[in-house]
Amino acid sequence: MKKFLALLLALVMVFGLVACGSKAETPAEPEQTTEAPAETTQTPAEPAPEEPATEPEPAEEPGTDIKIGVILVHDENSGYDMAHIEGVTQACQELGIPMENVTFKYNIPEDETCYDTAADLADAGCGIIFSDSYGHQTHMGQAAAEFPDTIFVACTGDLAAGSGLSNLKNIFPYTYESRYVSGVVAGMKLKELMDDGSVTDPYVGYVGAYPYAEVVSGYTAFLLGIQSIVPEAHMDVQYTNSWYDPVAEGEAANALMGRGCVIIGQHADSTGAPSAVQAAFESGKVVYSVGYNIDMLAVAPDAALTSAQNVWAVLYKATLEKFLAGEEIPTDFACGAADDAVKISDLGSSCAEGTQEAVDAAWAGLKDGSLHVFDTSKFTCQPAADGSYVVDEDGRVTSAFGLDSNGDWVNDTGEAIVDGYFEESVLRSAPYFALRIDGITELN
Amino acid sequence: MSSPNVHHEPLIRIAKRDGLAVWKNWLIRLVFVLIALLLSGLFIYAVTKLNPLKVYAAMFEGALGTKRRVWITIRDTMMLLCIGVGLAPAFKMKFWNVGAEGQILVGGVATAGLMIYLGKSAAMSTPVMLLVMALASIVAGAVWGVIPAVFKARWGTNETLFTLMMNYVAIQITSYCVALWENPFGSNTVGQINPQTKAGWFPRVFGLDFGLNVIIVMALTIGMFLYLKYSKHGYEIAVLGESERTARYAGIKPSRVFIRTMAISGAICGLAGFIAVAGASHTISTSTAGGRGFTAIIVAWLAKFNTFVMLLISFLLVFLQKGAIEIASQFKLNDFASNVITGIILFCIIASEFFINYRVIFHKRKEAGSK
Numbered sequence: 102m103k104k105f106l107a108l109l110l111a112l113v114m115v116f117g118l119v120a121c122g123s124k125a126e127t128p129a130e131p132e133q134t135t136e137a138p139a140e141t142t143q144t145p146a147e148p149a150p151e152e153p154a155t156e157p158e159p160a161e162e163p164g165t166d167i168k169i170g171v172i173l174v175h176d177e178n179s180g181y182d183m184a185h186i187e188g189v190t191q192a193c194q195e196l197g198i199p200m201e202n203v204t205f206k207y208n209i210p211e212d213e214t215c216y217d218t219a220a221d222l223a224d225a226g227c228g229i230i231f232s233d234s235y236g237h238q239t240h241m242g243q244a245a246a247e248f249p250d251t252i253f254v255a256c257t258g259d260l261a262a263g264s265g266l267s268n269l270k271n272i273f274p275y276t277y278e279s280r281y282v283s284g285v286v287a288g289m290k291l292k293e294l295m296d297d298g299s300v301t302d303p304y305v306g307y308v309g310a311y312p313y314a315e316v317v318s319g320y321t322a323f324l325l326g327i328q329s330i331v332p333e334a335h336m337d338v339q340y341t342n343s344w345y346d347p348v349a350e351g352e353a354a355n356a357l358m359g360r361g362c363v364i365i366g367q368h369a370d371s372t373g374a375p376s377a378v379q380a381a382f383e384s385g386k387v388v389y390s391v392g393y394n395i396d397m398l399a400v401a402p403d404a405a406l407t408s409a410q411n412v413w414a415v416l417y418k419a420t421l422e423k424f425l426a427g428e429e430i431p432t433d434f435a436c437g438a439a440d441d442a443v444k445i446s447d448l449g450s451s452c453a454e455g456t457q458e459a460v461d462a463a464w465a466g467l468k469d470g471s472l473h474v475f476d477t478s479k480f481t482c483q484p485a486a487d488g489s490y491v492v493d494e495d496g497r498v499t500s501a502f503g504l505d506s507n508g509d510w511v512n513d514t515g516e517a518i519v520d521g522y523f524e525e526s527v528l529r530s531a532p533y534f535a536l537r538i539d540g541i542t543e544l545n
Numbered sequence: 546m547s548s549p550n551v552h553h554e555p556l557i558r559i560a561k562r563d564g565l566a567v568w569k570n571w572l573i574r575l576v577f578v579l580i581a582l583l584l585s586g587l588f589i590y591a592v593t594k595l596n597p598l599k600v601y602a603a604m605f606e607g608a609l610g611t612k613r614r615v616w617i618t619i620r621d622t623m624m625l626l627c628i629g630v631g632l633a634p635a636f637k638m639k640f641w642n643v644g645a646e647g648q649i650l651v652g653g654v655a656t657a658g659l660m661i662y663l664g665k666s667a668a669m670s671t672p673v674m675l676l677v678m679a680l681a682s683i684v685a686g687a688v689w690g691v692i693p694a695v696f697k698a699r700w701g702t703n704e705t706l707f708t709l710m711m712n713y714v715a716i717q718i719t720s721y722c723v724a725l726w727e728n729p730f731g732s733n734t735v736g737q738i739n740p741q742t743k744a745g746w747f748p749r750v751f752g753l754d755f756g757l758n759v760i761i762v763m764a765l766t767i768g769m770f771l772y773l774k775y776s777k778h779g780y781e782i783a784v785l786g787e788s789e790r791t792a793r794y795a796g797i798k799p800s801r802v803f804i805r806t807m808a809i810s811g812a813i814c815g816l817a818g819f820i821a822v823a824g825a826s827h828t829i830s831t832s833t834a835g836g837r838g839f840t841a842i843i844v845a846w847l848a849k850f851n852t853f854v855m856l857l858i859s860f861l862l863v864f865l866q867k868g869a870i871e872i873a874s875q876f877k878l879n880d881f882a883s884n885v886i887t888g889i890i891l892f893c894i895i896a897s898e899f900f901i902n903y904r905v906i907f908h909k910r911k912e913a914g915s916k
Contacts, residue, residue: 239828
């Protein structure tokens, strides 16, 4: 009997807790606010009942009657996807598109689920649908073929131009510009270290994901940025063969530091490398980190100098603006510093004196066109074995492939070298600079 | 200390019950599903302050809201069911085949490879191509299943570890093939195979989007039900599953049954890889199996290897998963919330099995007094 009473008491207490817990918080939250948006998203076919729930927006305002779908490979917990969520949100705010008209689909893998989701969004009446991951693009293409009246934008994709689909688009920021500027930051630090004698060899390491153009373009720009300050700087690249692998990225950083690198750059999405650099820094090593995507000061408060970042809002806004105006959206759209589509994160406390000035000068040069990242007078290459580019006797590149989309070493489109520099992300939005310049060694 | 006449009976006693009417079984299950919905509702309300009915409505809409969603739910149900059907014979003989992931992947790799190479020449018509791909995937899956079975039969290796490790080998093979077949060059993804010609893609059957998926899997489901229930092989599997010694005593050769059954199990999982690649994704990646090889173990066990019950459970799991995507989108409840709901529902289903097999007797005062 005693046991039974005890059990009863426990039950009563549990129920009491649940009841109190839910009651205490209910009055604070008026029922309608949580349910009204739910209702509107639930009945996407009828835009009429949305009006009272949203702010009093004039009905003729463009954008209130369009629906936008966004397919994300992860959710808000991933820095990369968060940048896209923020980008879409900001672009919509600036254009006066109520967020009720935007449907986010989270955790969509790069397989048939992407096609299912894209088709489902098109069914629901979305006029324009974005996907944020590279591997989404062929599945977006399948949906694009099925829904010719809907625009499908595969961010970071590179197949739209060759797909033969007029409603499949690609967008990509000029990430190489922010990498160049982050290289300037690293170069300033390197120069300071060499001037005070703590470093004699300007040796740079880079943790890359894959040996692909996107990565090659990025680390070359990074080294050229460093060389703009310390011309004799040289770099080793260690690949991890994964976009996101904190352990492998940390190990690669350690391997590079073991070889004597004093600056560790990265093109991989985790905080593995900056964390490893911070640990080495704390153990007394002279070594600094330059990150990507997100501000790395949280994981490497002393070692992080800055991070190269994309401002997706600019690209989303430009695309949506054209869409709202009913204009033709370019198949490939890329922009950079001139449109504020790329930036670097706040400078860390370890940055050398005068860094901000050097950074501002670099941005100014990039914006007014006086500075080109891949200026052929600034780097040399060994003669090409495969004929994809031509060098003169000094090793200066005089001619190079634009696109070689299928790996058959046949130039698919125009010449990439224009006016003495390699014109990146113009023939298509995704990077295609894949020259291996002197001074960079790929370790694996 | 206590004298025999002051026998202290516990508050709650659990007794095995047998021979409960079938309708009562299902009533208990239904009650527990309702309890699960109630508990999940409480959870949803307590944590998010959303109306649970609205959340359930959204889940229903996500899984079955439009014709397309209905077909996608059916397609994914068939996929999970196919793997479950493949695992059923292995688990019924207590051969812990946790290697379905690998068996699916090798089947998928074989399919994707043939799709790419046969699609290039375009010399074969789609039905012939599908047949070749299906056979290749069956052989690949069977080989992947037989290897651990042979080792267990010959040297008594632990099949759980062995099949698990075979998964990693399959994942590495898949990675290698993805790098080999990457398209476009330098992307490290295969992308959709033959998007223009659609060579090797499942055709629409009877005007249905995924008609062929349904036909193949339902045929397997019925076939496996009959095989396990009425064939001599099925009997051998059942006996071996209960006791290896009994099986030996009855003249059943365990090693032979292990190898034969694992060949079947692996072959069906390999075929599931074929369906996944040719009938759904039209691409290959290391996530083609996507954990379904493990989820299907739950399907097989919960259904106690009855393939028709597996259909129900597969549907339930896929329904929950599709609903999860929808509530994430509508209410910003990310997948952790839907995982909790799925957990509550699965937990209640398992609990219902307990109450079907056992009854709980509360201690009665009168009974104790009369003693």
